[in-house]
Amino acid sequence: MTVTGRGRTGEVRRPLSPMERWYWICDQISPLNVIARVHVAGAVSEETLAWAAARLVEEHPLLRVAVGCEPDGSRPGFLPARQTRIPVRTVRCGRSDTDRWEREIDEVELATPLNWRAGPLARLTDVATRTTGDEGERHDLLLTVSHVIADGTTTLELLRRLVELAAGREAAGSGALSAPDVPRPRPALPAPESLLPRRINGVPRAVHLVAALVADQLALARARPRRLVPAAPVPVGLRRTRLIRHRLDAPQLDALVARCHREGVTVHSALAAALALAVADDAALPGQAGRYRRTASVTIGSPVDFRTELVPPVGPRDAGAYVATVPSYVPAGPGVGLWPAARGAFRDLRRRKRIHHHLALVSMLRFLSPRSVNRSARAVALVERTGPGNTCLSNIGRFDFPDRAGRWALSGAQFVAGISVSGYLVATVNTSHGALHWNFTHIDGAVTRERAERIALRAVRTLLSGVGPTGP
Template sequence: MNDLLTLFKRKLNTQAPTSPDNRPTIARPLGKMEYSAWIFDQASPFNIGAAVDIHGNVTEDTLAQVLRWCQIRYPMLRSILRQEHQKLYFACYEPAEAPVIPIEMCSSTEENRDRIATEELRRPFDGYHELMIRVKLVRFSEDYCSVFVTFQHLIGDGFSHANLLVDIVNLLGTVSSGDSLPSPEPLPFPPMLEDGMASRFKGIKGLLQLVSCQSKVMGQLNQLGDMPAPLRNDADVPFAERRPIVETFTFNAAETASLIAYAKQEQVTLYALLIAITMDVIHPLLAESPKQKDTTERVITMPMPINLRPFLSIPKNDFGLFSSTVDVVRKLTDKKNIPEMAKDIRREIKSAMKKDSPRLFVMPTVAAIMDWKLFFPKGSKGVDRAARFIVSMAKYSSTSLTFLNLTRMSTKTGNFTVTNARGYVAPSILGTALFSAVLFKDLLNIHLSYNEKQFSGEDAALLKHRFKTTALAVAQGSNTMAQSKP
């Protein structure tokens, strides 16, 4: 897959540091998706995280034993980066020689949970000299703690994270019961997932870049919460309809450097800047509501990613992403009462904005809309289920569908009880679902074919042209969104 983010591929002016340790063996070059994650990391830490709340006395030694087991089994957890001949490679340690996964210990209160997660997401990884994963054990009381796991996005995705959490919880339960851990069988280094979006629908084995398929994993995940599972391979959805066709836009080194410089000037992440451009481009084509906004002088006004407010705002404090989401829902459902549902989402968004928290509620809504057929079968009840589900995600998930079914759980493992799990995503990754879709060759058809409505090919061509034109205008220092036609 010509991954959408490879459009920002460039040669950096600075050489990557060379690791003084020759022990790790080069495994393979970075794939396009992985390289893209590394590029975005140059502008802002491109991390994802998760936390699980555990009732019971989790000791540092026990956690270290469990993490070592995971590290022996999963090669990405013992890998660093190497640069040779202007190419980036994964270099993997042998299990016995790998540095241990760092564990930080601290005490705090539950009210600080999201602040801690935010701090962990903002801390960068030096992938050349250290592992790209870290763990923090935060004690709320003697027998109640939260385990935070953070890693650089290029070594795994959200599904990897969710399954790693399941492994950690199960292994902690085994140790707490006085049983010995089974001998971990080291897995081979994972291959490149060039066709990443397509592979997400080829079965669970294609999903996991970090963690291998275990027959019981998805069953465990689906049982942990009362929400629907993140992915459903409905029989009425042919594979061809679920596989996006991607068109790549390539910016040269100078253009990419200008985009990064502009993002830093505006105090936004590169990803946030590009999402803002994306929303500016796509909104006029999707919005047909009475609240459609004049976009002739749209500007990027995103000076506050540090407190994780929504990554796109426009004059008068209207949220472009929110408006576009509601417009798409209206189109997909033909229902006029969507604004009532949208009010709930807006209230949740405003609530999230009031604190320094990574718990934004916008992207799950967008993701649910875009994966419409994966979540809901055909039929008259599908629309009502969708409306309830979208509101539920807005209230209970933490920026990502990946962790939706780990939320509000209660499960027993050994002498421990797990009462909650959350997925966290860095502000530089917010908007993955929408930005991943904007370069689909048939983007608008993908959106609206679910309701048998399709934009014309001319509209799709206009969308692509507007994205390229607008991004280049921003790269050249203009803060006015381009509105020209091809």
């Protein structure tokens, strides 16, 4: 299979890269979807959404693909989708059902795989309040994309562009679209691994890979970190991702940013520390895995975006999955406060980025990614024991989703991630529309709803109590 050259539009026909193949295999075991949501105040027609979705497909080659493979599931590759229209589903609800969109994500979007055999690897759901044309009409748009072709940044960007196209058509009516709204076909890019730098910090990639792994083993031996222990074993084929939602409002967010600045850490480090302390506190409860040692650490996985490190760099508006999850060992023993833990998380993640640990992990997948689902048991078991996604914090930072598009007011843009076999608890974070959205997903049964809610609430309260009087 071949891919059209960079700089030209066209179809993607090539084998899945090791990273893409791993995501595809995980998705077949248990759905691995990424969902973006935005709230739209104003009238939106089904016809307009279908039109905008069709234009989005025209712009992005990866939205025109399916996955083909041999009868035994080996040698998977991208090929043109049999169906090139993004399905649009409408869910109508009453004015009082304000959380219907959350239930749709929890009950449908996280649980239902995309049809990779036919394509496209995306679908759109419109949760519509009241009737079309009503002055009080509201819509929650949910764009679900396979992790094979998208990460959180990609999915939010695709939804932003879809809303922009739809608003442009609504404003234009039967007239021509303005220049910014005209669909702009993007080039078909090679696989992420093929764009990795050949030499990193002056050493060959293979040498760098070995050095990074040795450094990580030494750090692991020193930290002896703890991992989230499941309440009960859940067979990988029966794993089900569920959603718990939290947010920080504008005053809380401003206080957090100011305090992080004073403490000399990033917001991500503070969030990772709060999550690690919540996991440690939960482990100390009766019936859990037992108290942590005073010097204990908790493993928190941090997906690192490597778009800008590729050669040539890939822009945020290009579809694809461009993150690699590295483990951070966050101090979380008895008596450890939020800010010492945050400084530990900050130092550990900074070191890993400096030695390009995330790029080493991407390179390593060519040795670890199984050839098919039927040959994946060993890799899945390895991830179960040592994978960095056991407890994960995926924070894409500030995402500038516009407040308006044409006549529509926009708010609440955020994303949610499925887990599949990569771990047990994942927190996804983005800052948009003046709020920090902190969504938690967990594997049902392995982490009970009560336990997941307890950890999520502890993390939020620990963070806010360390920030100051804005907390609950």
